[in-house]
Amino acid sequence: MSGTLTMHEVAPHVGLSYDRFRKVWRQLCARDGFPAPIRGRVWDAEAVARWRTERSQRRLVAPAPEPSPGPSLARVQRHRAALAELRREARS
Numbered sequence: 527m528s529g530t531l532t533m534h535e536v537a538p539h540v541g542l543s544y545d546r547f548r549k550v551w552r553q554l555c556a557r558d559g560f561p562a563p564i565r566g567r568v569w570d571a572e573a574v575a576r577w578r579t580e581r582s583q584r585r586l587v588a589p590a591p592e593p594s595p596g597p598s599l600a601r602v603q604r605h606r607a608a609l610a611e612l613r614r615e616a617r618s
Contacts (some may be wrong), residue, residue: 529607530564530568530569530570530571531568531570531571532567532568532569533547533548533567533569534549536551536569536574539574539575539578540554540560540574540578551563556579559577559580560577561573561574561576561577569611575616
C-alpha cells in the first residue's frame with residue numbers, strides 16, 4: 527500500500543462504513559491512535575496500514591474479557607410468569 531487514501535477508501539480498511547467513519551474518525555485519532563489526515567480528509571496509506579497492523583497485534587495480546595453472567599433462571603422464570611399473568615389479564 528502506498529500513496530494516499532480518501533475517506534471512502536479508508537473506511538473499509540478500519541472495518542466501518544463510510545457514514546460511520548465520517549462521524550467517528552476524529553475520535554479514532556484521539557482515542558485509538560489512528561493517524562490524522564495528512565491534508566483535508568486524505569490519509570497516508572502507509573500510516574493506515576501501520577495502524578491496522580499495530581491494532582491487530584494489540585488485539586492478539588489483550589486478555590479476553592470475562593464473560594458477563596446471564597440472567598438467572600429464577601429471574602427468567604419470574605419474568606415469564608409476569609408476562610403470562612399480563613396476557614391472561616388482557617384476555618379477560
